[in-house]
Amino acid sequence: MNKIIAERYELIDIIGQGGMADVYLANDTILNRTIAIKILRTSLAKDPIYIARFQREASAAAALSHKNIVEIYDVGEDNDQYYIVMEYVPGRTLKELIAKRGALHVMEAIDIMKQVLSGTARAHQMGIIHRDLKPQNILVTDTGTAKIADFGIASIQSLTQFTQTDVIMGSLHYLAPELARGEKATVQSDIYALGIVFYELLRGQVPFNGESPVNIALKHMQEDLPSLREFNPSIPQSVENIIIKATAKNLNDRYKSATEMLEDLQTCLSRTDEEKLVFDHSDEVNDPTIVVNPRQIFDEEEPEEVEERAVEKKNNNGKGKQILEKLKNPKVLAGVVAGVVLIIGIICYFLLFGGNKQPNVMPDLVGLKQSEAEKILKDYDVTINKTVFKELSDDYKKGLITKTDPEKGSSIKEGDVITITVSKGKYIVLDDYTGLSYDEAKKKLNKIGFKVDIKREVSDKKAGTVLEQSLEKGYKQDPTDKDRTITLTISKGSYVILDDYTGMSYDDAYNKLSGLGFNVTKREQTSDQPAGTVIDQNLAKGYKVDPTDTNRNITLTVSTGYSQTVPSVVGLTPDSAKSNLENLGFTVSMEGTQFPESGGDERYIGAVYKQSIAAGTKVDKKGTTITIYYYED
Template identity: 45%
Template structure:
């Protein structure tokens, strides 16, 4: 956008993004003095009535919504032929970027995000608005973990006019409900399907269906089962997988009736009594007498591996009698197989499993988690190791490595943090008193002091550091020894003749012998007047230590001269 001021109010600062229809800028609202995001319809689409109507539809849909998990709309308008929407500026990243950076999220975090998404979807559906493009790219994550749903660009009021047939399948193909791929009208269940796919991606780090072309992905959504979340991420309980199975059922009649039902399920899915509930199973009969039409699937910037394709699967008329007999036989066989399966006769036994990620857990929690997967934590062979950042008692590494395929019943070895390591300072060349002060922060370090005669190193300076040398790693929670060898201090005898000398001469004499001197006025408050009259001004009256006694000059010590 060439003009950096919109309507004389919004000062454009920088361009931050681009979508299929619009550019997004950060701007300053000069009236309210706040940062805002401004979405501007691309110039080449401003003359396209359908694009303009879609853009206005987003504005209308968004302004009617008020919810903590939906981005706020502040202003809508047109300036010099440019249609724009002014909205809340959310600092952070979108959910797709978060997944790309971190991979699969832990189940608690994923459930929390889904609760917020469902809450936002409930608000939209209660207002009669179907989003139709729910995907991680349209979910912003604030730094405090709050999420904001954005981009109602193809949202449609339930009673609104459908602009084109492709409107029904404009959403990103990776999150496309089967009925939308067939060209049917979007419903609340279409958004619920997309929520289920987003939940899947949060827990696995990837979408369930991928292919070279968009039409192939759309066909997968119509005919293929969603891969098991638990096979990819064994830490996911059955209660969570059941939510995904129900939300992504091919037959929308099997899905949650509304987003509130899904939210209610999310609120209890982490309870202990639900972890091992029975797996949901939904069948989806194919409608063989209907032509499945996949109109041109719109390619978005996120679907980089896909090509827009218009494809119609041709309809062939089949004599019903050709298939009645075989179909009945198949149904009978299927029924028998089903009965045998639920009785356990034909249920294939799983013999291998991937090692789950138990890093960061304590041994007890990890042992319980492994037992649920029929794996054994070898508690007799635990290795303990100091680390730079892992708290004491938490697992650092696993053998075999995480995601390695192992036999059921295999033993898993772990390395556990014995504490966060400290690194010893270098005290050589420092004063002994300084080293002692610094070592006070390690109460478990026992200091051994050794003096040594040295003609090269000043008295009181550390010559060598032993047992715990400079930069050596140690456990501050365990008793440890350090030996500090320092240059021997000077020992003198306080001269007898110092008493009666002037304080200037006495100070010079003691300093010449290597002693530090401190002058102090004698307290005469307890003396009689006669005693005070016998005192001479500026003359040494007494010393501490007393004259004739030995004195060792150490750091911070002094010979105190008292005078009147």
Template identity: 40%
Template sequence: MRPNYVLGGRYRITKSLGEGGMANVYLAHDLILDRDVSVKLLRLDLRDDPHTIKRFQREGLAATELVHPNIVSVYDVGEENGMQYMVMEYVKGMDLKAYIKKNFPIPYQEVINIMEQVLSAVSVAHAHNIIHRDLKPQNILIDEKGVAKITDFGIAVAMSENALTQTNTVLGSVHYLSPEQARGGMATKKSDIYSLGIILYELLTGTVPFKGETAISIAIKHFQSEIPSVREFDPRIPQALENVVLKATSKKPSDRYETVTDMATDLETSLSPRRASEAKFVPMPDDDGETKVLDKSDLTSEAAHQAPDTPKVAVPKEKPKKRRRRRRWLYTLLGLAVILIAGIGLAFWMGRPQTVTVPDVSGLTVNEAQQKLADNNLNAGAIKRQPSADMKKNLVIKTSPTANQSAKKDANIKLYVSTGPRMVKIGNYIGQSYTRASATLKAKGVTVRRQNESSNEVPVGSVMQQSVENGQRINPKETTVTLTVSAGQRQLQLADLTGKTKSQIQQYATRESINVSFEYKYDKHPKNTAIDQSPGAGSTIKEGSTVNVTLSRGKKPVSDSESKVEDFNVDVKIPFEANDAGSNSSNKNSSASTAGVNTVQIYVRDHDHDYSTVYKQLTIAQDTQVSIPFAVASGKSGGYKIIRDGKVILSDNNVTKNSH
């Protein structure tokens, strides 16, 4: 893709940012919203694969659902001349791999801060049932302010299908591959947790735990070799912090954290002095209780062991006259064998571990649960306290093993006890953009309500007030946070527009965020040249104000039929559509709005205009009344259509002076 190429009529390519196993990434400039973006183009050798294209489009659109300050936003997905592309937020900085190399050793608290940002982002993705599948430092960007942002949620699935043929991609990803993925199994949310554990290992040690000359050799180590100890690399690392690595990277998914949120909670207190004497994490030993089948050789050796003194019976040589005696001895031997086998089976049956069914103790207090377990020949084991929206404080949520499962008699049953609803601490969001503030709150499970309010001081889209004070803790299931957001209105000094063309005036209006209403009259000046304006040049107006400009229609024609053009105005009310995410339009090729405003284009068809060019473009933050001037020849009609964020919302193709 060459520089200055305009993709989709909107994104001007600036330079290449890098090449990957599936796509190439470019820096581009959004000509409509005047901002830098990154554009990801599907590689040329994959553009003829319809399955890959379908994955690219579907997963890219799914990624637009993930609105979070630590996830790279996806603005647009489209196609041009067979090129599949994805437009994303441009993050100026470096990836985590380069950050580790540049800043290692990294202070422990900074390591935790980075991981908490990453875990928060992955938690939101998992809440949407989106599994990343390819978490690695190369897919985590660190901007100039130290904020971590995860990318490539959109094409993680598609990449997994082509990974075996992309050697470089495999080598870059296999260091963070979970054991179940290395065996060819399906990736789950716990596979992401394993990758996060490897990333934490690399942040603490500056290197990956397993290395090898080939991707296969590294993959084998993931499901055969134990993760090296980070404390052997750096003895100053607290045991509690190493335990987070060990639990996240357990070989069996069942030994890992249940959720990313659980991992974040454990990581948050890993430097606490209260956990200084914590024991090293050890996964639960395998005990699958499978029935083992003995073959004949096993049975023979076992029988010999159980009855070493069994007398050997000599079978007489076959003689025709003694067949009855031989048959008697044969029946005796068979009888002994049956008795012996029955004895061995009885021994096995008597020696098997006795099992009981785990009772349901949810909703009971700890003491009540302990008593009920004891009544069922079970012991109460470790107690883990965790938040619960459904269970009151100090009541049992669940057990491990769960209710109605089988367990050995006198086994220890782990109790999960509620600490009550998860309370969320509200921060100070005043001055932040609504998009960032609402994403932060929604990531915590808080319901957010937006309320617009005009302001001459606060920038458009910034939070002016919040209904819950900074530092207050709330139950997100019961409390809604209302954010009051500025609708803007800055002031500017109006330029002298006379003598300028209509196109120049429209560009000026777009740049300064003002609205222009055009009128026409016959004049000696060239057609579509401004001959008057109101307010006049130098006037101070507010952003969003309307300026009336009179354009020359050119010299008046001599023919009477050509001069019978009626001028009139049509008033139209354009409805505002609240759009929290700023770019959640279902039309993938629509112009993305900035947070809290709609982008509107008006097209006019009359004596002086046609639908081929935009008559007026404006941004609105509330329902807005506009007056559209028409010049319609006698006996003819005009028309208009109004597009909001890429969709036609109003139109009329039979506009006359008396029709409105």
């Protein structure tokens, strides 16, 4: 590519494309570091509205500094190219992680959400609403660090010159109900999106899908989230309650701040006896229904663009303007709404009850094959929609109907079209494999298509026993997913703990250590202990050896017994002779006598002239008595 931006940033490769800008992998030639650089598309660089929006993003993101938010290094313009230089985060998006692995383990999902909520809370504290929180905008490094990216539609509440009205541009699967109604984006709409993200992490898919954007938006406005615990009963109720509260359709029920949601998340695993969260609105007066034009939900024009187009059509909209002025009158508006409701009611009445078609009761088709259902419905002159939905089931085999719309017992009439959902197979539900031998557990898991990885750890359980499993009992596996892996933690057995072998005979100590798998090295040393006695060991008592460590070595020091050579002390003074012999371990007896008047050697006057055990004699007992004889002065 070899293109340089601002005489500093060398573009290497394109790594992402968005509605407004392209993202490149680049090198900062001054700081010699890898960065990502977002460049406003050429087709938009001449549009002052898009430039303003792009600069707004830069100002918002550059104000943030948090370990879980992608850092902004630089913002600028070079030859009419507007750019933002940011931290390059190696890894993958959360969406890619979910696509590869499906539903995550509850502990891993909680860890990711703690990080994302921490970064979101920081942004909210600075008055910044992201407005497009979704797994595609959350990056996860190989070390598990989550970072929020793409503040491309972030709204700084203080920048009122750019936010006279809020325009919904985020992904519909994470769209808060109030945004679908055309209301202003708030901190709570970000929280709703994070509740959906948390759901997707634990379920492996979004809660609401539909054939059209309007259909998805209406589901967010009207339908309850499908139960997570029905999918995976091992998910704690306290965890599901966090998602229920985060995605509450009534803002009074929803978390008021990301910090509040984060604090709840940090303690959820300690709340083991929590009941399912249910909101009671029985005493509330129903709010009036707000009818929203679908174009209002999905129009991506900025306020300035709308204003420009309004000016262009000014001459053609004179009458429209007068009508709008009249609609500002509450009485006129109320009359119009009442009229519309009345017309809709009349239409619905004739659609449901008009004509000669008599209503029938919808039969129960659940558990039948589609062909069987078609035969039954033929008697009612009712057909099945060509679009057949498919889902995994806990109860029904592949090809059997799991639900119908309308449900059994509902009114149907001739000509109606029934929508059915058919099972694409039963979930594979994992058992508890702890306590089994590894071979037995592996055989069971291989039979249901799982690849088994192993971790080993020391335990008092028998070697080869399964201690833990990475996917808990009750985990539901999509049978169509061929990439199935589980990790089993296997016992190595208990530690080998050494005893004190000193004082034993070498043969006894050798036999005990050999039985423990040790190679024994013998080292001999004289001592006052009997020959063959162990007097030292190089690995102390209590030393622990990993049961899988086969390279086990120990050195024993063994006594060769006592051996001492008697020195000559003849000619020494009695005290010196005694001291020398006692230092060598001998017991000394002294006998003095008068020097003889004749025949004596004058050299031994006051000195030892004889010893009871001759010099050079070896004794094998410490404390042997030697008598020294000397002439007194």
